[in-house]
Amino acid sequence: MEISIGIIGLGSIAKAIISPLLERGEYQPQQVLGIVGRSSSIASALKDLPKDVKVLASEDSLSSEVWKAPLKILAVKPQQFDQIKESGSLFQSDHKFPKPLLISVLAGITLKSLKKSFPGHTCIRAVPNTPSLVGQGLTGLAWEDNITVDQKKVVKKIFEPISEIYELEEKKLDPFLALTSSGPAYIALVVEAMADGAVAAGLPRYLSNQLAHKTLSGTASLIREKSLHPAELKDMVASPGGTTISALRHLELAGFRSALIEAVFLAAQKSRQLAEETSS
Ligand SMILES: NC(=O)c1ccc[n+]([C@@H]2O[C@H](COP(=O)([O-])OP(=O)(O)OC[C@H]3O[C@@H](n4cnc5c(N)ncnc54)[C@H](OP(=O)(O)O)[C@@H]3O)[C@@H](O)[C@H]2O)c1
Known part of the structure; x- marks a missing residue:
């Protein structure tokens, strides 16, 4: 089965996002590939996830497969962004339109930076908050200009199980984040x-x-x-x-x-x- 969703940084927030999607059957475990920083983190990343979810460490040569997924969630710490940028920039998509989706949950990384770093993607900024870990969150979403209506639906479906969704202009994400x-x-x-x-x-x-x-x-x-x-x-x-x-x-x-x-x-x-x- 092909990888449908690639997670770069399968830590706490990414697990909170992916777990309900797997429970609801929106994605099959075999369609998910998660990447973590160190091989010692693989066991904790896999904990409480179905056994067929694949998790690899970033140093594993197969981890670059994650860039082939049509939908990626970027959920590393902001200070790890430069490292991800490097591996992501090697990936060139064959799809001209619609491009594969890249959803970033990183605070402080703008759509402009995302688009510059991942030109083969349609980028989305998502600001979920910590109560999302127990399904009571709030998520602010800011879209890149040329996103399609269907792509927006796909993204909203990702955050709906854990949070209420607010679509905002990117500049409103700062006060949204400061509050929520x-x-x-x-x-x-x-x-x-x-x-x-x-x-x-x-x-x-x-x-x-x-x-x-x-x-x-x-x-x-x-x-x-x-x-x-x-x-x-x-x-x-x-x-x-x-x-x-x-x-x-x-x-x-x-x-x-x-x-x-x-x-x-x-x-x-x-x-x-x-x-x-x-x-x-
Ligand atoms: N937690 C929340 O409630 C929350 C809410 C909103 C937004 N966010 C944002 O979400 C992001 C992640 O937060 P988190 O709390 O989920 O952090 P986390 O639990 O530390 O997860 C970060 C993950 O990224 C992995 N990673 C590190 N370097 C990597 C690399 N080069 N390639 C691929 N994966 C790598 C880490 O693996 P290792 O452990 O092996 O390093 C870890 O699995 C942050 O930017 C944060 O601002 C979090």
């Missing part, structure tokens, strides 16, 4: 700090962590299921002269809201700066 990809880190910090506060006030650590996590997931469900604006929920919880409004008063004095606004803004700025550096 970096967002889980901000939320993790909030949860951790809230648990610390409860420990400081006398609750045991294990219970504080558990309650902080559950407060987060319960609040998210409440906002979603009742379609509440966050301000409505805040007002529902804060009764006059009560505990919550005292705490909120302190958060405002400490610049909590402004710190979050600036954090998202700075992350978007940094993403833009990284993209400019890699395209120049």
